[in-house]
Structure formats: C-alpha cells, structure tokens
Amino acid sequence: MKIHNNKRIFSSKKTNLYTLTILMAASFILASCKDTPLPLGNAAESSVATAENATAPVSFWVATDTHYLDKDLQDGGEAFQAYVNGGDGKILPYSDELMEALVYDAQQKKPEFLILSGDLTNNGEASSHKKLAEKLKRVEASGTDVYVIPGNHDLNNPWARSFKADKQIVAEHITPGDFTELYSDFGYNEAISRDKDSLSYLVQAAPGLYLLMIDSSQYANNESYGFPQTDGRILPSTLSWMDECAKLAAEKQASIITVMHHNLLSHTSMSVSGFKLNNSQETMKTLRKDGLNLVLSGHIHMQDIARDPDGTTDSRDTPVYDIATSAMAVNPHQYGEMSFDPVTRAVTYHTAAVDVEGWAKANGNTDPHLLAFKSYAEGVFAGQSYNKAMARLKDSTFSESEKQSMAKVMARLNVNYFAGTAANALDEIKSMPGYKLWMGMDGGFMSGYIQSMAEDKVLSNVSLDMVLTQPKSLSN
Structure with missing residues (x-):
C-alpha cells in the first residue's frame, strides 16, 4: 500500500x-x-x-449526482430542450445556478468539509469538470474542504455533448488521469493512502475521522462500447486495500465513513439492475470484517436510507447503513447535513435543500423561476412525472379522465418519493381515485413502480442517528 x-x-x-x-x-x-x-x-x-x-463535534455535508453542465455547452435551443424533456428530471437549464447556490450555502453555513460522491458532471464534459473545479476552489477558499470521487458519468464518457440550435455536438471528455489532476486539491493531494488500481483514496477529514473514498465506477471500456457503463463494482485488490485502510484507522483509534457512488444495499423493491454494486455481498463482508458500518452513496437519484440487517428478523450482526442521498440535480435539490462526534463516534444525518432563492436574492437575480425556485422546481418535476405517466397510459383502455387521475397520483407520489418523504403523504395519496386504478392494474412496470413507492418502511429516509463502529486491525 x-x-x-x-x-x-x-x-x-x-x-x-x-x-x-x-x-x-x-x-x-x-x-x-x-x-x-x-x-x-x-x-x-x-x-x-x-x-x-480535537474533541468537538464537526459538521459536514454530503452531496451527490450534481450532474453539472457548463453553461457554455448549451444555447437553450431545440436540441437542448429535447434532451432535457427526454431526460430523467435533471434541471439542466439551471445547472450553473444550482451549483452557485450550493457554493453560496457553503460560504454562509461553513461546514467543515463537503463530500461529492460522484456523477459530478452531466456526461463527463471536460469544460464542465473544469468549471466545477473552479467553483469548488471557491468553496475551499471560504474554509470548507472538499473531497470528491468520480461516478459512472464522469470519465471516458463518449456521450459528452454540447448543444447548439437543433444539433448535439460531440464534446471533449476527460480521462482518469485528467480527473486526479483537475481535482487534485479535493482529496487526492491530501490522501493518506491511494489505491493503485482505482481512483480510491483514504483521507483524514477531521480529528478522529477518516473518509474511505471508493471509486466504484467502471469506465475502462466506455470508449470501445460507445456508451458509459453504468453498473458498479469494487475490485478485489481494492477490497484488500480497504483492509489496510481499516488497519491504519484502528492504529490511530479513528473512525471511518465509507463513500462510494454506487449503492451497497438495495433502495427499491423493484427488480432493477445497475444501482447496487455488482459485488455488494463481497463488499459487505469486507466492511463487516473491517468494522465499518456506514456508507454514503448516490447513483439512484432518490433519497433513501437502508440497513443490513433491516430489523425484520433477529440477527446479532451490527447494522450497516447505506444512505443514498438524492441527486442534487433533481428535485428537491438537496444534500445531507451531517455531524460527527469524535468522543462518542455518534453521527447524525438529515436532508437540507439548496437555498437557490437566497442565493438569487443575494446576487440581485431577477429571474422569477430562481426567486421562487422551490415551487418552480417541484412544478417542473411533477409535470415531467405527469407527462411520463400519460405517455405510458396512452394505449391503455382507461378513459381520458381516468388516465389524468392516475397521472396525478404518479406526479404526487414521485415528488415525495425522490425527496424521501413518501411516508408523510401516503394516506392522502392512497385516498386519491387514481391510486385505486393503479392498484387494479394487472402487472406492468408503472403499477409495480407505484406499489414500490407506496410501501411502508420502518426507517426514516431523511434523517438518521447512529454510532460508528471502531475499525478493526487485521492483527487483532
């Protein structure tokens, strides 16, 4: 090592x-x-x-899936609008403003450090990476350290594009070597140890606290495939390196929080691939062996907290938590506010929305969408969800009014689901006429998706209080 x-x-x-x-x-x-x-x-x-x-609690943030797009890469024209409308809810027309608001929030609240857990850019555009790095330098200049890892969108991405009039134009993308150079001041220069086979590293972020920043993305074959590989894994050699990192922390009696882009645990009951690590079981064995019980992830874009074991069965295993913070680029545009107590090893987590409206007012911005960003962004996301539901129902036998009723349920549920607050609105949603129509459908993706969003859950998805276990030395 x-x-x-x-x-x-x-x-x-x-x-x-x-x-x-x-x-x-x-x-x-x-x-x-x-x-x-x-x-x-x-x-x-x-x-x-x-x-x-050295013994005082520290505050820090975790954000993920910022999907930042350099404003100079789009002109707001036909090609860009078609791309946004056909996408997955990212508010790309205000990508720059959203990141500026996050910088503003950090400058105002001054967390000790900020973690960005991958998919930093829309599709790995070189100029997006460069502009984002410039913004992160301003965060650090205000007193907040920044630590980053790449996601599946960030490296060797042949889908990097700019948008001009009615055309998409191939844009320059970056390599892993470019990444560590561009983001050298955001973790890589401070690393206590770096994995030789990936862009993973270990860094001490605060007294008594190490961050194990894991590169879980697969990008070596993107260019030959012609598209970015979205599923994730942790290399066997990287798992072995993680053992050594745990040993280092144990020797210093420090705690570890593990950070990766892909999910350790499942965050939906639907049978979907590409979100959870391909080798999640092996990774879990490593984490348990090393005495690590908290993972911060992203990738799936929705807000969800999962644990293993989940508490439904008797088990002597210490719960391992995986907090999937929702995508910064997607409504409600939130991050996780966290704290760590080095004396008790206690960790807290709760979601907080980026204050776009406060940033806009402070900078004299007159754009009405930005001055009322919360309602605007929710309306856009709800409208996209409604339209997608209507498209799915287009050839069904339901009447037009029934389709509209069902689409309203989808919009309302999707807004809450991605925010991690579906449980708070379930009673009202289940009483809507459209919900009963969804439940009466015989199979199909959309009805299954509705059911998965409406499931009861023991854990809160937006807050957590837990205690980090002490890393284990391999010599113990």
Missing part, C-alpha cells in the same frame, strides 16, 4: 482542525521567526482551544 507521508495529515486549509502536536510545533516555529517570543499565556490558551477542537 502506498503511503503518502509528505501529504497533510488533514487539511491545512482549516487550522482549527490541526492536532495538538502539530499546532504546538507550528507555534514554536512561528515564534522563533519573531523578534519577541509568544507570551506563555497565549500559547497555553491556544493549546487548550486546539485540544477542545
């Missing part, structure tokens, strides 16, 4: 996160460069403050 001893133990961009030893050494060097020594009282107070910082 390659150890980067010349890297920062953790980010030098936030001095309040230095360990006591490092701060005392730095204070000594700084004092020796001055004409007069630092007063003893001030040094003692500084040491006490640093010790308190």
Whole structure:
C-alpha cells in the first residue's frame, strides 16, 4: 500500500482542525521567526482551544449526482430542450445556478468539509469538470474542504455533448488521469493512502475521522462500447486495500465513513439492475470484517436510507447503513447535513435543500423561476412525472379522465418519493381515485413502480442517528 507521508495529515486549509502536536510545533516555529517570543499565556490558551477542537463535534455535508453542465455547452435551443424533456428530471437549464447556490450555502453555513460522491458532471464534459473545479476552489477558499470521487458519468464518457440550435455536438471528455489532476486539491493531494488500481483514496477529514473514498465506477471500456457503463463494482485488490485502510484507522483509534457512488444495499423493491454494486455481498463482508458500518452513496437519484440487517428478523450482526442521498440535480435539490462526534463516534444525518432563492436574492437575480425556485422546481418535476405517466397510459383502455387521475397520483407520489418523504403523504395519496386504478392494474412496470413507492418502511429516509463502529486491525 502506498503511503503518502509528505501529504497533510488533514487539511491545512482549516487550522482549527490541526492536532495538538502539530499546532504546538507550528507555534514554536512561528515564534522563533519573531523578534519577541509568544507570551506563555497565549500559547497555553491556544493549546487548550486546539485540544477542545480535537474533541468537538464537526459538521459536514454530503452531496451527490450534481450532474453539472457548463453553461457554455448549451444555447437553450431545440436540441437542448429535447434532451432535457427526454431526460430523467435533471434541471439542466439551471445547472450553473444550482451549483452557485450550493457554493453560496457553503460560504454562509461553513461546514467543515463537503463530500461529492460522484456523477459530478452531466456526461463527463471536460469544460464542465473544469468549471466545477473552479467553483469548488471557491468553496475551499471560504474554509470548507472538499473531497470528491468520480461516478459512472464522469470519465471516458463518449456521450459528452454540447448543444447548439437543433444539433448535439460531440464534446471533449476527460480521462482518469485528467480527473486526479483537475481535482487534485479535493482529496487526492491530501490522501493518506491511494489505491493503485482505482481512483480510491483514504483521507483524514477531521480529528478522529477518516473518509474511505471508493471509486466504484467502471469506465475502462466506455470508449470501445460507445456508451458509459453504468453498473458498479469494487475490485478485489481494492477490497484488500480497504483492509489496510481499516488497519491504519484502528492504529490511530479513528473512525471511518465509507463513500462510494454506487449503492451497497438495495433502495427499491423493484427488480432493477445497475444501482447496487455488482459485488455488494463481497463488499459487505469486507466492511463487516473491517468494522465499518456506514456508507454514503448516490447513483439512484432518490433519497433513501437502508440497513443490513433491516430489523425484520433477529440477527446479532451490527447494522450497516447505506444512505443514498438524492441527486442534487433533481428535485428537491438537496444534500445531507451531517455531524460527527469524535468522543462518542455518534453521527447524525438529515436532508437540507439548496437555498437557490437566497442565493438569487443575494446576487440581485431577477429571474422569477430562481426567486421562487422551490415551487418552480417541484412544478417542473411533477409535470415531467405527469407527462411520463400519460405517455405510458396512452394505449391503455382507461378513459381520458381516468388516465389524468392516475397521472396525478404518479406526479404526487414521485415528488415525495425522490425527496424521501413518501411516508408523510401516503394516506392522502392512497385516498386519491387514481391510486385505486393503479392498484387494479394487472402487472406492468408503472403499477409495480407505484406499489414500490407506496410501501411502508420502518426507517426514516431523511434523517438518521447512529454510532460508528471502531475499525478493526487485521492483527487483532
């Protein structure tokens, strides 16, 4: 395993996160460069403050599937509108504004660090990556560290496009080497260890907390395939490297949060492939062996918290949680606000929507859609869901009014489902006439999808309180 001893133990961009030893050494060097020594009282107070910082809870955010598209790659014309309307709900016309709002939120609330867990760009366009990296530099300049990993859209993507008038034009995309260079300041330069066979790395994000940033995407054959491979896996050699990372953390008595783009666990009861890791069982065995019990993922675009075992059967296994944060690019455009207590290893998570309206007002933006973004974005997403349901029902035997009633159910349920709040609206939705029509259908994808969204669930999908297990040393 390659150890980067010349890297920062953790980010030098936030001095309040230095360990006591490092701060005392730095204070000594700084004092020796001055004409007069630092007063003893001030040094003692500084040491006490640093010790308190080392044990104080830290706040941080996780966002995923930003699918950022450089504004210069689209002119709002026919080709772009057709692409957006045929898509999966991403609000690409306001992609730049949405990312600016996230930067604004970070500058206002100042979390200790921000995790971006893949699908950073729409389809891996080089200019989108470059513009996004520039925005992330501003986040770090305001005092928040940023840590990134790639997703299945980000690398070697032959689908990278710009849009002009009625044409899609092939755009330049980036390679894995380009990725680590562009995002060198967002995790790779700070890495304690990097996996030799993937873009995975281990980084200390705060006192007592390591992030195991796992590259779960498969992009080596994208260009020969002519399309991006969407399913994910973790290489056997990377699983072995994860064992070594757990050992490092155990030696330092630090906790680990694992981050990957693809899901460790299933987040829907529907039989769909490509979201959960192809080798999820082997990965779970590694996590349990190493004493790791929290994964942050994305990819599926909807907000969902799952655990294994799920609590429905008796088991002595410690629950392992997989928090799939909903896509930043899709309504309700939210991220996860989190905290970590280094003393108790307690972690909290809850969702928070990006304050696009606050950013727009602060910058004097007069676009009415941005000034009322919450209602606008929800309306757009609901409208797309309604239209897709109507298209699916087009050749059915239902009357036009019945189709409309069923489409209303789809729109209402989809809005809540992607936000992770379906449970809060189920009673009202199930009382709608269209819901009974869906339930009366004999099979079909849409009726199955409706049923999966309307299932009862024990866990909240938008908040979690849990305690990290201590990583295990292989020598134990």
